[in-house]
Amino acid sequence: MSGLLEVKNLSTHFNTEGGVVKAVDGVSYYVDEQEIVGVVGESGCGKSVTQLSVMQLVSIPGKIVGGEVIFEGRDLLKYPANGPEMRSVRGARIAMIFQEPMTSLNPVLTIEKQMTEMLQLHLGMGREAARYRAIELLGLVGISGAGNRINDYPHQFSGGMRQRVMIAMALSCNPKLLIADEPTTALDVTTQAQLLELMKEMVAKFRTSLIIVTHNLGVVARYAQRIYIMYAGRIVESGTTKDIFSNPRHPYTRGLLRCIPRLDEEKGRRLVPIHGLPPNLINMPPTCAFNPRCGEKSTRCTGNALTPLVHVGNGHYVGCVLNNEEKESEHRV
Amino acid sequence: MSQERLTGPAAIADISEIPPVVSEWSRFQRVFFQRKLVMFGLAVLLVVVFCAAFAHWLAPYDPYRGNMADSLVQPCWKYLLGTDIQGRDTLSRMIYGCRTVLMVGFITVTVAAIIGIPLGLMAGFFGGISNMIIMRAMDALMGFPFLLLALLLSAVLGGGIQNVIIALSIALVPGYARVMHGLTLSIKENDYILAERAMGASSRRTMFGHVLPNALAPMIVLATAQLGILILAEAGLSYLGIGIKPPGAAWGSMVADGYQYLLSNPVLSFAPGLAIMVVVFAFFMVGDGLRDALDPRLRGLL
Amino acid sequence: MAVVTLWLVTLVVFFAMRLLPGDPLIIFMGESVQSGNMTTEQLAKLRVEYGLDKPLVVQYLTWIAGLVHGNLGTSIHYHEDVGKLMAERFPITLHLGLLAFLIEATLGVLLGLVAAVRRGTWVDVAATTFANIGVCVPVFWLGLLLTYFFGLRLGLLPIAGYTSPFDDFWMSTKQIIMPVVCLAIGSMSFTARQMRSSMLEVVRQDYIRTAWSKGLRERTIILRHALKPSLIPVITVLGISAAMVLGGSVLVETVFAIPGVGRLLVSSIFAQDYVVIQSGTFVIATIIILLNLIVDISYGWIDPRIRYS
Numbered sequence: 001m002s003g004l005l006e007v008k009n010l011s012t013h014f015n016t017e018g019g020v021v022k023a024v025d026g027v028s029y030y031v032d033e034q035e036i037v038g039v040v041g042e043s044g045c046g047k048s049v050t051q052l053s054v055m056q057l058v059s060i061p062g063k064i065v066g067g068e069v070i071f072e073g074r075d076l077l078k079y080p081a082n083g084p085e086m087r088s089v090r091g092a093r094i095a096m097i098f099q100e101p102m103t104s105l106n107p108v109l110t111i112e113k114q115m116t117e118m119l120q121l122h123l124g125m126g127r128e129a130a131r132y133r134a135i136e137l138l139g140l141v142g143i144s145g146a147g148n149r150i151n152d153y154p155h156q157f158s159g160g161m162r163q164r165v166m167i168a169m170a171l172s173c174n175p176k177l178l179i180a181d182e183p184t185t186a187l188d189v190t191t192q193a194q195l196l197e198l199m200k201e202m203v204a205k206f207r208t209s210l211i212i213v214t215h216n217l218g219v220v221a222r223y224a225q226r227i228y229i230m231y232a233g234r235i236v237e238s239g240t241t242k243d244i245f246s247n248p249r250h251p252y253t254r255g256l257l258r259c260i261p262r263l264d265e266e267k268g269r270r271l272v273p274i275h276g277l278p279p280n281l282i283n284m285p286p287t288c289a290f291n292p293r294c295g296e297k298s299t300r301c302t303g304n305a306l307t308p309l310v311h312v313g314n315g316h317y318v319g320c321v322l323n324n325e326e327k328e329s330e331h332r333v
Numbered sequence: 334m335s336q337e338r339l340t341g342p343a344a345i346a347d348i349s350e351i352p353p354v355v356s357e358w359s360r361f362q363r364v365f366f367q368r369k370l371v372m373f374g375l376a377v378l379l380v381v382v383f384c385a386a387f388a389h390w391l392a393p394y395d396p397y398r399g400n401m402a403d404s405l406v407q408p409c410w411k412y413l414l415g416t417d418i419q420g421r422d423t424l425s426r427m428i429y430g431c432r433t434v435l436m437v438g439f440i441t442v443t444v445a446a447i448i449g450i451p452l453g454l455m456a457g458f459f460g461g462i463s464n465m466i467i468m469r470a471m472d473a474l475m476g477f478p479f480l481l482l483a484l485l486l487s488a489v490l491g492g493g494i495q496n497v498i499i500a501l502s503i504a505l506v507p508g509y510a511r512v513m514h515g516l517t518l519s520i521k522e523n524d525y526i527l528a529e530r531a532m533g534a535s536s537r538r539t540m541f542g543h544v545l546p547n548a549l550a551p552m553i554v555l556a557t558a559q560l561g562i563l564i565l566a567e568a569g570l571s572y573l574g575i576g577i578k579p580p581g582a583a584w585g586s587m588v589a590d591g592y593q594y595l596l597s598n599p600v601l602s603f604a605p606g607l608a609i610m611v612v613v614f615a616f617f618m619v620g621d622g623l624r625d626a627l628d629p630r631l632r633g634l635l
Numbered sequence: 636m637a638v639v640t641l642w643l644v645t646l647v648v649f650f651a652m653r654l655l656p657g658d659p660l661i662i663f664m665g666e667s668v669q670s671g672n673m674t675t676e677q678l679a680k681l682r683v684e685y686g687l688d689k690p691l692v693v694q695y696l697t698w699i700a701g702l703v704h705g706n707l708g709t710s711i712h713y714h715e716d717v718g719k720l721m722a723e724r725f726p727i728t729l730h731l732g733l734l735a736f737l738i739e740a741t742l743g744v745l746l747g748l749v750a751a752v753r754r755g756t757w758v759d760v761a762a763t764t765f766a767n768i769g770v771c772v773p774v775f776w777l778g779l780l781l782t783y784f785f786g787l788r789l790g791l792l793p794i795a796g797y798t799s800p801f802d803d804f805w806m807s808t809k810q811i812i813m814p815v816v817c818l819a820i821g822s823m824s825f826t827a828r829q830m831r832s833s834m835l836e837v838v839r840q841d842y843i844r845t846a847w848s849k850g851l852r853e854r855t856i857i858l859r860h861a862l863k864p865s866l867i868p869v870i871t872v873l874g875i876s877a878a879m880v881l882g883g884s885v886l887v888e889t890v891f892a893i894p895g896v897g898r899l900l901v902s903s904i905f906a907q908d909y910v911v912i913q914s915g916t917f918v919i920a921t922i923i924i925l926l927n928l929i930v931d932i933s934y935g936w937i938d939p940r941i942r943y944s
Contacts, residue, residue, distance in 0.1 A: 090850035103841040108863040153939045478882030488904040606776030613771040
């Protein structure tokens with residue numbers, strides 16, 4: 001299967017009063033067609049800014065300072081942020097849903113308006129056709145009485161239903177890639193599960209690839225085929241879901257897995273949190289970011305230049321000096 | 334992963350807002366003094382204060398009595414801004430006018446604050462029916478155009494500068510009461526207030542010892558903004574002939590007097606009007622600067 | 636709520652007049668009593684005529700009753716029915732005020748929108764500077780300035796007076812341009828500032844980010860997605876700017892010698908014609924209440940969340 005999206009060495013910096021925040025620092029990853037990929041990390045690790053950068057939706061004081069975003073063969077970063085090329089990609093080829101369903105829909109416009117404008121813009125549909133299609137889509141995502149509800153305003157829907165609307169909206173123009181940025185974090189657990197199942201079903205139906213950005217390993221464990229672990233604006237480990245869970249290499253990943261309970265392990269294991277706080281991203285030095293919190297560090301760790309990701313087999317990459325035994329490398333990270 | 338916070342772009346806003354380690358005072362200084370307009374405003378205010386204080390020595394002529402022989406003179410070296418029909422030097426009258434401006438301004442603002450702030454504080458703190466009544470009354474008064482309210486009140490009280498001050502003060506009270514009320518409500522929500530009550534502090538102590546100091550900064554900002562509005566209103570009133578009348582030196586009435594001679598001696602009306610505008614602008618700018626320096630979060634409120 | 640305003644203001648004006656030192660009859664009599672050629676009997680008779688012998692509360696209620704029936708009393712100064720005076724002048728003030736309000740509302744919103752959308756550019760700087768200065772300009776001084784330049788020096792516009800647009804449209808327009816400009820500048824600047832900060836706030840919202848992610852163009856996003864939510868706080872402020880316009884009309888009518896309610900009020904104050912002052916206050920309070928009502932209705936129209944609650 002050909003590569004749908006390939007991000008190479010993306011860097012996005014924020015110029016703040018205190019210094020330069022390297023929110024995204026040389027990040028590379030790829031997504032194939034009809035794949036579900038997870039991007040996991042703590043709050044503030046840059047996983048959301050990465051996705052926004054792909055769509056060139058980063059706002060001042062943020063600025064994409066380097067890298068390539070190759071989507072369907074073209075480097076999107078070459079185009080102006082609000083030019084016709086990016087506009088034809090957004091919504092139509094790459095769609096995004098956001099974390100806060102309560103505030104992500106315009107409160108003064110009807111659902112119909114918010115959905116049909118996309119259909120009319122990208123698919124050139126007429127008003128009637130667009131309305132019909134919108135009702136269809138709402139039905140697909142499980143909103144009953146869609147014919148009536150389409151005239152309602154966002155505040156008349158619950159959080160979970162709003163997120164369904166967002167999903168319907170995002171998929172309405174048949175994009176090739178759907179980016180879901182913490183789609184269920186703001187919802188209760190039951191709704192979370194429903195929504196994730198829905199998304200899985202929808203992307204299969206629409207043959208869309210999906211990137212799930214989350215801090216919740218449980219979510220990616222179930223749904224993603226491959227996972228990228230991010231820390232402090234960098235990818236520290238990547239691989240298939242199975243590999244990451246059964247054989248985590250990076251101390252951070254191991255730390256993450258130690259924090260969460262698992263059904264397939266012995267009872268009574270203590271949950272061990274990772275001590276310390278996420279680093280201050282202002283003026284980060286180009287050395288290992290996890291060092292201060294790492295329980296496995298040795299003398300080899302400090303003072304080194306940043307460890308690049310090294311292939312350790314089966315598409316599994318690790319960015320840790322201590323934990324990489326070099327295997328056959330593939331050409332992609 | 335134990336800290337669950339909002340992730341996504343909101344988190345990025347978090348990161349870029351990490352403040353550098355500086356003290357509050359130096360931060361205040363930096364923000365306040367960096368804007369040129371604010372500095373301009375401050376300079377203007379200093380000039381006004383200076384003129385008001387040293388009017389006696391600064392003014393070249395007696396502002397109240399003129400030399401009839403030099404009536405309606407154009408601006409020249411002898412009379413820098415010319416003279417009016419009675420031969421009174423415009424410049425001297427302008428300098429003395431600074432006194433009126435400052436006097437009316439500060440007295441009114443102070444009186445209104447003394448009445449309005451406790452009103453809003455108590456209404457907000459105690460809540461209940463009295464709160465509702467007071468605030469409704471304040472809202473009702475605020476709905477009325479400020480100038481008209483002051484006009485009517487000073488008419489009812491009788492003219493003259495004292496009554497104008499009283500009228501303006503009364504008209505200004507609702508503004509203070511309302512803002513103070515809102516501030517009290519939001520400060521009240523803070524946990525440290527709850528802690529005070531739990532420790533057994535009396536209402537009065539909590540109110541004055543804790544709520545009031547926290548409201549101080551916004552109140553100062555409000556006061557400077559109010560001063561600007563006040564000066565405009567007083568000028569309007571004296572233009573209409575209510576308040577200080579000639580030979581008293583008030584910029585508003587000077588503008589009114591100059592109307593008859595607009596074609597021949599436009600400076601008579603232009604100069605005092607320009608002064609009003611510049612001083613009001615200065616107050617607004619300084620108010621903005623104070624607000625940004627003290628707490629930029631107030632941007633939306635004030 | 637609005638009724639409270641009305642009630643409060645009328646109460647204040649009514650009672651203040653009667654409670655202040657001095658015989659109210661003297662005031663009611665106006666100039667004619669100065670001549671001192673009234674006998675005690677005649678004075679007593681007049682007292683009864685004016686209802687001043689009755690208790691204050693009764694006087695107040697009588698007046699209210701009169702108001703409800705449209706009887707506003709007789710002017711002391713003009714010796715005419717106040718209702719008639721009002722009816723003559725009200726449309727004039729309405730013409731001036733309404734025109735000024737419409738202009739300041741539309742231009743103010745436009746200015747604020749442009750400044751916000753082009754934040755940081757010269758457009759923003761120019762617009763914000765204009766707005767910042769605009770709120771500081773004394774209305775009457777601006778009137779004089781305009782009179783000087785356009786009226787006296789250039790002779791383009793008449794410097795005073797009013798003509799009804801139904802009588803002579805062209806003249807009416809020429810006469811009303813300067814007054815309207817004076818009235819509109821201050822409140823327009825105020826509105827523009829509010830609109831700008833409101834729009835800047837809206838543009839940061841999540842749903843605008845969603846709109847961008849859908850691939851819409853900037854113009855669509857501004858006009859369809861950002862405009863309505865931005866207007867919500869501005870509408871509140873429109874009530875205040877309308878009050879500013881009303882307040883300013885007093886000054887503008889004086890500068891340009893326009894025979895409206897404002898000017899009547901001012902001359903009544905000097906003539907100590909309290910009947911007119913009372914009624915004038917009442918009329919103005921009514922106008923304000925109506926305006927606030929319109930503001931409240933507009934809220935519902937713009938923000939569907941309020942409509943449905």
